[in-house]
Amino acid sequence: MLKNYLKIALRNLWKHKLFSGINIFGLGAAIGASLLLMLTALQQFSFDRFHQNGDHIYRAYLESYRSRGLERAANMPTPLQPILEEEIAGLEHAIRWRGGRAVVEYEGERYQTGIRYTDPAFFQLFSFQLLEGGPVRVLASPNS
Incomplete structure (x- = not known):
């Protein structure tokens, strides 16, 4: 039965090459973006956690409105x-x-x-x- 499903899926992929390619590319881009976002979040939350008071350490940001728009810096x-x-x-x-x-x-x-x-x-x-x-x-x- 699984062999039948794979045969039908490959036949549809081959028959609709453009749409299949767009869908596969979109799925790959979405998975890649999700992984990148998750790794960025993990890195941001890992700062200063190795210290004894790591759960009490926060970083303050200063927001200022410039001609280019909103700027955010830790300075x-x-x-x-x-x-x-x-x-x-x-x-x-x-x-x-x-x-x-x-x-x-x-x-x-x-x-x-x-x-x-x-x-x-x-x-x-x-x-x-x-x-x-x-x-x-x-x-x-x-x-x-």
């Missing part, structure tokens, strides 16, 4: 952090994290390297392992 003005901590009930920490490039001099040689700077509360929220030192001491003073 916030630096003075906004203390205001967020004061104004939003239930917010324990708001962490500023910035990156850039700088010239660093070590033992008489200069290196251009990427740098990152953040607030002292960074290690209260994130549970990264340090290669050296402790989380309390590492961001205790400016330029440390």
Whole structure:
């Protein structure tokens, strides 16, 4: 019986080549788009879940209306952090994290390297392992 169904299906595919091709292409495109959407969602929900407080970590976005339309970015003005901590009930920490490039001099040689700077509360929220030192001491003073 299954052999009969396959024979009829192949006969119809062969008889209506254009419509069959369009349908098969559409099915493949839909499956591909669904997989891509699912993988994107899985990646977005996987951020910061390996931290001890992973279920309490959120990323804030700033929406602004420009001439090109609505723009959404995770970049916030630096003075906004203390205001967020004061104004939003239930917010324990708001962490500023910035990156850039700088010239660093070590033992008489200069290196251009990427740098990152953040607030002292960074290690209260994130549970990264340090290669050296402790989380309390590492961001205790400016330029440390």
